[in-house]
Amino acid sequence: MKNNNKKKIKIPKGSNILEGSRAVALTVANIEPDVVSAYPITPQTHIVEDLAKFKADGKASYEYVRAESEFAAASIVVGASATGVRTYSATSSQGLLLMTEVIFNMAGLRLPIVLTIANRGVSSPITIWNDHQDAMTVRDAGWLMFFAENHQEAVAQHLLAYKLAETLNIPAMVNIDGFILTHSYEPVIIPTKAQIKKYLPKYSPTKGSYLNPKEPMTMGSFARPAYYQEIRQSLQDDLSNSIDLIEKEYKKLQKTLGKDIATKDSSALIEYYGKKKAKTVIVAMGSVVGTIKEVVDENKEVAVLKLKVIRPFPYKQIIKNLKNAKKIIVIEKAISLGNVGPMASELKSALQGKTPAKIYSIIAGLGGRDITKKKINKIININSQDTNKAIFIS
Amino acid sequence: MKEIRVHGRGGQGVVTASEIIAISAFKDGFFSQAFPSFGVERTGAPIEAFARIDTNFIRTREQIYNPDIVIILDASLLGSEAVKSGVNNNTKILINTTLNPQEIIKKYPNLKNKQNSLLTIDATGIALKILGKNLANTVILGALAKQTEIITLKGLKQAISEKFSEKNQEIVKKNLKAVSIAYDK
Numbered sequence: 001m002k003n004n005n006k007k008k009i010k011i012p013k014g015s016n017i018l019e020g021s022r023a024v025a026l027t028v029a030n031i032e033p034d035v036v037s038a039y040p041i042t043p044q045t046h047i048v049e050d051l052a053k054f055k056a057d058g059k060a061s062y063e064y065v066r067a068e069s070e071f072a073a074a075s076i077v078v079g080a081s082a083t084g085v086r087t088y089s090a091t092s093s094q095g096l097l098l099m100t101e102v103i104f105n106m107a108g109l110r111l112p113i114v115l116t117i118a119n120r121g122v123s124s125p126i127t128i129w130n131d132h133q134d135a136m137t138v139r140d141a142g143w144l145m146f147f148a149e150n151h152q153e154a155v156a157q158h159l160l161a162y163k164l165a166e167t168l169n170i171p172a173m174v175n176i177d178g179f180i181l182t183h184s185y186e187p188v189i190i191p192t193k194a195q196i197k198k199y200l201p202k203y204s205p206t207k208g209s210y211l212n213p214k215e216p217m218t219m220g221s222f223a224r225p226a227y228y229q230e231i232r233q234s235l236q237d238d239l240s241n242s243i244d245l246i247e248k249e250y251k252k253l254q255k256t257l258g259k260d261i262a263t264k265d266s267s268a269l270i271e272y273y274g275k276k277k278a279k280t281v282i283v284a285m286g287s288v289v290g291t292i293k294e295v296v297d298e299n300k301e302v303a304v305l306k307l308k309v310i311r312p313f314p315y316k317q318i319i320k321n322l323k324n325a326k327k328i329i330v331i332e333k334a335i336s337l338g339n340v341g342p343m344a345s346e347l348k349s350a351l352q353g354k355t356p357a358k359i360y361s362i363i364a365g366l367g368g369r370d371i372t373k374k375k376i377n378k379i380i381n382i383n384s385q386d387t388n389k390a391i392f393i394s
Numbered sequence: 395m396k397e398i399r400v401h402g403r404g405g406q407g408v409v410t411a412s413e414i415i416a417i418s419a420f421k422d423g424f425f426s427q428a429f430p431s432f433g434v435e436r437t438g439a440p441i442e443a444f445a446r447i448d449t450n451f452i453r454t455r456e457q458i459y460n461p462d463i464v465i466i467l468d469a470s471l472l473g474s475e476a477v478k479s480g481v482n483n484n485t486k487i488l489i490n491t492t493l494n495p496q497e498i499i500k501k502y503p504n505l506k507n508k509q510n511s512l513l514t515i516d517a518t519g520i521a522l523k524i525l526g527k528n529l530a531n532t533v534i535l536g537a538l539a540k541q542t543e544i545i546t547l548k549g550l551k552q553a554i555s556e557k558f559s560e561k562n563q564e565i566v567k568k569n570l571k572a573v574s575i576a577y578d579k
Contacts, residue, residue, distance in 0.1 A: 009450075180429065180455050183409075186416075287455045370456055372457075
């Protein structure tokens with residue numbers, strides 16, 4: 001291509017052009033987990049194939065345990081994590097659903113496991129393509145939940161996920177859109193092992209917090225009614241109260257690795273893009289935000305609020321950025337069937353009494369349907385009196 | 395921003411072609427992006443893949459509906475509406491074929507007002523001769539570099555070497571030779 005206007009092209013130093021899955025796999029390998037276990041499922045497969053290959057080629061020191069199902073992979077990771085080592089797994093869609101029982105246990109056991117979800121719709125009918133229904137289904141499980149817009153954000157969020165998981169003893173999942181991010185090529189910077197070590201030192205859990213044959217103990221014991229609720233409440237307290245720590249760790253990540261690697265946003269939780277105090281604000285998460293930003297650049301009356309973390313739910317930051325809006329449009333790739341989109345529900349709950357704005361629940365992009373700029377422009381003009389209904393855009 | 399759409403059939407390396415375009419453009423000093431339409435290839439089924447090249451980071455994730463360049467790896471797809479979708483008078487259509495543009499229009503009358511947009515290369519012929527098999531996806535990119543200048547031959551060669559770095563070096567060498575031949579045609 002000719003660079004006609006002779007504009008200086010500022011590709012960040014150290015960038016390489018990689019598949020999204022490869023970017024995640026290289027980052028995870030450089031984080032140096034001790035145990036990786038996974039079962040291949042589209043569109044997550046390339047990530048764990050890469051990790052298996054690094055191991056087979058002698059480039060990685062983790063144990064790679066092949067599992068017979070996602071349930072087994074999750075259980076293997078639980079066992080490994082309970083012995084006090086750093087662990088990793090990845091899955092998608094039905095794989096995450098099959099893991100669900102273990103997903104709740106991971107949080108309840110307070111294990112700092114990190115999981116990548118290559119987001120995909122769920123059956124039935126069978127789809128292998130992207131939406132967020134898989135992740136939304138486990139949002140009550142007690143995990144930190146990140147959503148990435150692009151490869152670099154996914155890389156940064158994995159570093160943050162490990163740091164927070166190991167600080168809080170709460171598992172963390174990084175959601176990246178299946179195919180759209182996992183199978184796309186774009187420039188990205190992969191931090192080296194040495195760079196990562198400066199931010200994320202070797203995992204060393206406190207003595208007595210993990211299984212050790214020399215000092216036997218029980219994890220995940222039976223809790224009678226006299227104790228169960230307090231244990232659950234302490235997980236809720238620790239997860240909800242982690243908002244400030246997430247911001248602090250993100251700033252530290254930016255300072256340690258630089259903004260080209262850690263991403264430039266001012267917050268780890270949200271990104272507001274577009275006109276300040278815009279009357280119409282779109283709320284969305286994941287890769288579609290990139291396309292929405294293009295629309296915002298062409299339509300100066302609209303802004304977009306990107307949710308990068310949904311657990312813990314950053315309600316204060318959301319309220320602050322939405323309180324001046326007259327029309328709030330939540331575009332989601334998931335639905336709570338029988339109600340509206342799950343994020344629309346949560347926004348309505350957070351904004352109750354804070355704004356007279358109409359809050360619309362737009363369902364789009366299910367099962368890999370392309371969300372185009374044209375559709376986003378159509379969505380902006382939606383004008384319905386009944387905001388209690390989910391509006392499907394096809 | 396320049397947008398390129400690649401059409402072919404499962405097994406012809408359509409997705410790989412789009413990836414190599416993006417890597418080439420990156421080697422040329424541009425921002426780029428590549429992604430498959432559906433991500434799963436079934437042998438023989440029509441497949442699309444996309445590449446974008448720009449002077450800024452590419453944020454959009456929508457598929458390509460108004461391509462600047464269409465690459466067609468399998469000329470039997472020329473009769474389908476999908477390959478013509480969103481094509482305007484400035485769109486270049488690069489086809490892997492032994493026919494010349496006049497012959498193509500005779501065979502596929504739906505392209506009759508596109509005569510000036512058609513670019514051709516017998517990539518399969520070169521692939522059979524140099525690679526010893528009908529894999530035209532890299533070869534046609536040599537013609538893309540020459541006939542559209544959207545990527546450079548230098549960038550393309552670097553991209554092929556990098557993309558195939560885990561393959562047998564003999565395969566890399568043959569591919570580099572094949573793209574040079576396509577470039578010099």
